[in-house]
Amino acid sequence: MSLVATERSGFGRSGLTRAAAVMAAFAVLSALMVADLVTGPAGLSLDEVLRGLQDGPAGSDRRLATILWHLRMPQTLMAALVGSALGIAGLLMQTILANPLASPYTLGFSAAAGFGAALVILFGTALPVATWIGIPVAAFAATLIAAGLVQLVARYRGASPEMLVLAGIAVLFFFQSLQSLLQFMAAPEVLQQIVFWLFGSLLKATWTSVKVLTAILLLTLPFVLREVWSLTALRLGDGNAASLGLDVAALRRRVLVMVALLTAGAVSFTGTIGFVGLIAPHVGRALVGEDHRFGLPMAGIMGSIVLVAASVTGKILSPGAVIPVGIITAVAGIPMLLGVILMKGRT
Amino acid sequence: MILREFRVWAGRRCLLDIPGLELPSRGLVAVIGPNGAGKSTLLKALAGVIPHDGDKLLDEGWPVPSRIGYLPQDFTVSAAMTVAECVLLGRRERLGWWITAHDRAEVARVLARMDLSELAGARMDRLSGGQQQRVLLAQRLLRDPRLLILDEPTSALDLHHQLKVLSHLRQLSKERLVIAALHDLTLAGRFAERIVLIEGGTLGVAGAPGDVLQSVHLDHVYSIDSQIMADRCGAPVVIAHHAEEHQPVLSDRGAKRGTEPVREGSPDRT
Numbered sequence: 027m028s029l030v031a032t033e034r035s036g037f038g039r040s041g042l043t044r045a046a047a048v049m050a051a052f053a054v055l056s057a058l059m060v061a062d063l064v065t066g067p068a069g070l071s072l073d074e075v076l077r078g079l080q081d082g083p084a085g086s087d088r089r090l091a092t093i094l095w096h097l098r099m100p101q102t103l104m105a106a107l108v109g110s111a112l113g114i115a116g117l118l119m120q121t122i123l124a125n126p127l128a129s130p131y132t133l134g135f136s137a138a139a140g141f142g143a144a145l146v147i148l149f150g151t152a153l154p155v156a157t158w159i160g161i162p163v164a165a166f167a168a169t170l171i172a173a174g175l176v177q178l179v180a181r182y183r184g185a186s187p188e189m190l191v192l193a194g195i196a197v198l199f200f201f202q203s204l205q206s207l208l209q210f211m212a213a214p215e216v217l218q219q220i221v222f223w224l225f226g227s228l229l230k231a232t233w234t235s236v237k238v239l240t241a242i243l244l245l246t247l248p249f250v251l252r253e254v255w256s257l258t259a260l261r262l263g264d265g266n267a268a269s270l271g272l273d274v275a276a277l278r279r280r281v282l283v284m285v286a287l288l289t290a291g292a293v294s295f296t297g298t299i300g301f302v303g304l305i306a307p308h309v310g311r312a313l314v315g316e317d318h319r320f321g322l323p324m325a326g327i328m329g330s331i332v333l334v335a336a337s338v339t340g341k342i343l344s345p346g347a348v349i350p351v352g353i354i355t356a357v358a359g360i361p362m363l364l365g366v367i368l369m370k371g372r373t
Numbered sequence: 374m375i376l377r378e379f380r381v382w383a384g385r386r387c388l389l390d391i392p393g394l395e396l397p398s399r400g401l402v403a404v405i406g407p408n409g410a411g412k413s414t415l416l417k418a419l420a421g422v423i424p425h426d427g428d429k430l431l432d433e434g435w436p437v438p439s440r441i442g443y444l445p446q447d448f449t450v451s452a453a454m455t456v457a458e459c460v461l462l463g464r465r466e467r468l469g470w471w472i473t474a475h476d477r478a479e480v481a482r483v484l485a486r487m488d489l490s491e492l493a494g495a496r497m498d499r500l501s502g503g504q505q506q507r508v509l510l511a512q513r514l515l516r517d518p519r520l521l522i523l524d525e526p527t528s529a530l531d532l533h534h535q536l537k538v539l540s541h542l543r544q545l546s547k548e549r550l551v552i553a554a555l556h557d558l559t560l561a562g563r564f565a566e567r568i569v570l571i572e573g574g575t576l577g578v579a580g581a582p583g584d585v586l587q588s589v590h591l592d593h594v595y596s597i598d599s600q601i602m603a604d605r606c607g608a609p610v611v612i613a614h615h616a617e618e619h620q621p622v623l624s625d626r627g628a629k630r631g632t633e634p635v636r637e638g639s640p641d642r643t
Contacts, residue, residue, distance in 0.1 A: 037457050037472065254470075259462045261452035265445035266509060268422050270465055270516075316454040319470060 044320040047313050051327045055106065058334045062102045065341040067348075068093050104231035104295065105337045105351065106330040107239045109302055111292040113329020114250065114322055115285045116303030117310065121257050121318070122278045122285075123187045124264075129303040130289040133176050133194030133282075135169045136300075137201035139293040142168025144208040144220045161223070162235065165294035172197045173286030177279060185275040186264075190282075226297035226352020228337055235295035242291035246284050253277065254318040261316050299352045301359025302329050312369070374398055374550065378427035381411075381418045389414045391427075391576045394569065401546040403565035404554045405585075407595050411574040412554040413446060413524050419552065420522045442518030446525050446554075448509050450497045456508050457493045460484060463515030479515060487511040487541070502529035507538070514545070521545060523553040527560065539564040558611040562586045563604065570594060582609055592617075 063075050070078070074090060081087065083095035115130035123132065130136070142164035150157040179193035209217055223230075256277055260267045264274050293299070310324035336354040343349055374396040381389040389411045396402055404412045418425040420443035450459065460480050461472065468476065484490045487507055497505060506529055513521065526542070527535040535557070542551050543564050555561040561568055561582070568585040570577035572594045578585050586609040591599045596617040602610045 037455065037461075037477065255462070255465045255468050258454075259465050261454070262450050262459065262462065262509075263448070265422075265447050266450065269420060269443035269445060269513070270462060272465070311453070315458075316452045317458065 044314045044317070048320055048323050048327065051313070051324060051331065055327055055331050055334065058331060058338065059102050059106060062105065062334050062338050062341075063094065063098050065338050066093070066098055067341075067345050070094070100231040100233050100236050101228040101337065102334065103236045104239070105228050105333045107236065107243065108228075108292040108296050108299060109306070109330035109333030110326035111239065111243060111288040111329070112299065112303040112333075113306030113310070113325040113327070114247075115288040115292070116305075116329070117307035117318075117321060117325035118250070118257070118281050118285050118288075119303070120307050121260055122281045123190060124260075125187065125191070126308070127304070128191075129301075130285060130292075131298070131300065131303065133190065133285075134172050134196075134198030134201055135286060135289045136293055136298045137198050137205060138168040138172035139165040139290065140224050140298060141201045141205045141208070142166070143223045143294075143297070144205055144212075147219050147223065148208050148212050148216055158232075162238075162294040166290045168201070169290035169293065170286055172201060173282060173290075175200075177282060180275070180279055180282070185278040185282075190278065222350075223297045224352075225350040226293075226299035226355075227348075227350035228296060229348065229350070230296055239291045239295065242287055246287050249280075250284055250322060253281065254322065257281070257318040257322075258316060297350075297352060299333065300356045301362065302332050302355055305359060305362045306332055376427065379418070380426040381414050381423060382426070387574065389418065389425075389571075389574050391415070394576055394579060396550065396552070396569075397567065399546060399548065399550055400566040401543050401564060402550065402552045402567045402569060403561035403582075404552060404569045404571060405556075405558060405561055406571035406577065410571045410594075412571050414574075415571060416443070416522050416524050416552065416554055417445075419520075440516070440519040442513030442516055442521045444506070444509055444513055444521075444523045444526060446528070448506060449502070450505055450509070453496055453498050455493065456489060456495050456497060456500070457481075457484065459497050459508055460512045460515055463512040483511050483515045487514070503531070503534050506530070507534075510538075519549055521549055521551045523551070525554050525556060527555065527557065535560060558586060558591070559604075559609070562609040562611065563606070586611055 060072075060075065063079075064070060064072050070090070070093065075094060078085060078087070078090045078094040081091065083091055085091040112130055116128075119128040119130055119132060120126055125132075143161045145168075146153065146157055146160040146164040150160055153160050155163075175197050176190060176193045179196075180190055183189050183193075209220055212220060256267075256272055259270050259272055260274065260277065262270075268274050289303075306329035307321070307325045309328045310321055313328075314320040314324045332355065333351060336351045336358065339358075340349040340351055340354050343354075376391050376394040376396075379389070379391040379394070380387055404415060406412050414423070417423045420441055422443060422445075452459075457477075457480050460483060461468070461476060463483075464476060464479065481490070481493075484493055487510065489507060489511055492500070492504065492508070497508065500508065506526065510523070510526070521542075523542070526538055530538060539560060542553060545551055546566075553565075555565075563582075565582060567580065568582050569579045570585050570590060577594055578590050586601060588599045588601055591597065591601075591611065595613070597613045598615050598617065600612045600614060602612060604610050
């Protein structure tokens with residue numbers, strides 16, 4: 027149920043109230059990001075972090091500047107960016123598939139990314155580029171290929187939610203099988219690298235990955251925000267949306283491209299991070315309702331909050347060897363998912 | 374409004390074939406016929422939700438898609454939005470980022486007109502089927518449709534609300550053409566100015582209620598034994614005594630007719 031009270035006219039008290047909820051969530055995210063910068067093996071205090079932030083990357087305290095700006099900052103920013111990309115992609119998927127259990131991974135995109143990464147990890151030495159470039163590029167390309175396959179089915183057999191999910195399941199199994207084949211062929215030490223990539227970790231974050239993902243978000247968001255009313259109308263069901271003059275199949279295909287770009291951008295640098303794209307849209311909807319004008323930003327911010335909180339938790343639980351966030355979100359995601367299911371049952 | 378050689382295809386199979394049909398540009402037209410006869414197909418094609426062959430002609434031009442209001446049969450809404458928010462989506466194309474005072478006033482006006490002001494803040498997913506149907510009708514009215522098409526608008530309603538909705542549709546039909554698929558033949562006879570009987574994917578008969586609602590037409594199409602009487606206003610009342618053993622004619626045109634249209638170059642239509 028929406029927590030935003032309604033007045034007699036039947037609209038949420040006003041757009042401003044919902045905008046305020048989005049701003050409040052953003053404030054919580056900012057606080058968590060500072061907490062993420064403070065926690066870590068090097069043991070910086072809040073004062074030191076704030077001083078380091080003021081001094082900038084070229085600050086006089088070289089140790090502080092290096093830890094803060096070269097090690098921690100890319101990871102914190104990456105957590106926020108990946109979280110928001112997965113949160114927004116998750117809400118888009120749940121809306122176009124009319125399914126509360128859909129996530130950016132429902133259509134096999136993460137399996138494809140995993141296959142792309144595993145391919146480069148296995149055969150990377152034979153490639154003319156360094157693996158740190160090759161892995162994200164291959165993961166990104168494989169995700170787009172998976173999205174292309176789903177699009178192909180949608181174009182020829184109609185973009186109904188059932189057809190998209192069936193196509194997605196086929197793509198998922200296809201890339202999972204290929205991934206298993208590569209793992210079977212790999213030597214034990216290479217296998218370990220593949221498995222570590224699949225865990226989903228922020229340790230892979232660099233300023234380059236931050237810049238690329240920021241660019242993808244900036245490129246995609248204007249297109250996503252242009253569709254807010256169409257997406258809200260789609261929540262009324264296909265028949266109703268179509269009779270409001272909406273080309274439902276074309277909208278699904280357009281949104282699918284955006285989901286593919288957001289998911290590819292997120293997973294190609296960090297690996298598979300589960301549950302964020304599933305949980306964030308539910309929490310966002312509970313706070314601001316079905317209106318996608320606020321639902322989309324809220325899902326993005328909630329995704330960031332979940333992932334930054336997971337990052338902080340990972341560092342606190344195991345200060346020496348940071349637990350990959352993918353494991354934290356997967357473990358914490360199950361009770362969260364159960365909570366959402368129970369909450370739904372009650373309403 | 375004239376339909377000419379109006380056909381709807383599913384691949385190579387012809388689902389609906391109306392050689393010619395003339396409808397008034399205002400008034401309430403009821404579309405009747407047994408299950409599977411092609412009523413919904415006709416309405417969807419008229420609404421532009423599914424493609425069709427042939428011509429649709431109108432004296433003042435066929436309404437642009439945004440001036441056609443179509444309410445499908447399967448309308449259930451499970452989204453947790455309020456009635457007012459749902460109705461607002463009727464203005465989807467004209468909405469900016471922020472909802473203006475004009476948008477709110479338009480929603481309030483149409484809610485009042487549909488007797489829904491009290492429900493403005495209620496959540497759609499908690500309303501009954503009948504209430505949802507009225508809200509969605511209000512949403513379509515927000516678009517000020519030139520042509521309003523409703524697929525069984527009374528199917529989820531009790532008798533009281535059936536009469537209210539049909540009276541309302543009759544009222545609305547003074548300014549526009551309202552086409553509604555109805556199952557209750559007596560209500561169709563009482564409220565509609567014209568009735569179109571669809572039979573096996575084609576036009577059975579069309580005309581004034583008294584001309585269409587006759588045993589000679591109904592017994593054959595519905596496979597019933599019927600008796601037609603008149604109510605106190607003189608409108609026809611259909612009493613079905615019993616159903617015959619054989620099934621009503623369905624819209625599988627190929628099985629019933631030898632002269633059905635076949636798409637050029639198609640060896641078979643299965």
